[in-house]
Amino acid sequence: MLSLFRRDPEQGWHYREAWYDESAGEFVVHHGKVGTNGKITAEKASAEEADALVESFAAQCAEDGYAEPAAEELGTLTVAYPLKGAEPNASERRNANSVHEAVLVALAWRGLGALSDPEQQPREGGGQALVMTSQTVRTRKAVDAAQSAIKHTDVPLSKVEITR
Structure with a gap:
């Protein structure tokens, strides 16, 4: 699971998480404001596609200012x-x-x-x-x-x- 965070001075902490659910064959993204119930989306993917999706997710998060907290x-x-x-x-x-x-x-x-x-x-x-x-x-x-x-x-x- 990849979990990344961004701190907004006005809105507080936000998170984005992604993982591949082997049993369901889905790439899952969970996101929201830290401390409140997040939103979840899932799309069908093979294990081979999941690696590319995780890389794409990480790149988009970095572009949006999400990173591992210090x-x-x-x-x-x-x-x-x-x-x-x-x-x-x-x-x-x-x-x-x-x-x-x-x-x-x-x-x-x-x-x-x-x-x-x-x-x-x-x-x-x-x-x-x-x-x-x-x-x-x-x-x-x-x-x-x-x-x-x-x-x-x-x-x-x-x-x-x-x-x-």
Whole structure:
């Protein structure tokens, strides 16, 4: 997937993403203002055509001022599901996966970044957690999207730690 951004001083961040969906045989473009649901278009293409379409997409984006954001423009969103013991039990793993799926979708549809898979890590205050991270140009909007997404799962928001 190719994800590119442009910052407009008056209108904020905008994004354009493109990828080839092998299973559907489609070249997909997703774009919009960061933090709001984007628009998606798809056209039938073969795997061979997809390479040329990605190159064309990248060239058009560069011409329009879209690029990968600089490291200093990115913030980190961290979503952690604390564990009761040293290893996750089946319920904790299911809950972390439910949170992961909901937050991943919420961030992706709004151009707020991808979310890493849950990874077991030690917590600052002791203990362990299943931790997911995302690099984003709008951390506050990413936090809001993550909180909203978790509220629509069967996992209480109070059981999840979200930091930026």
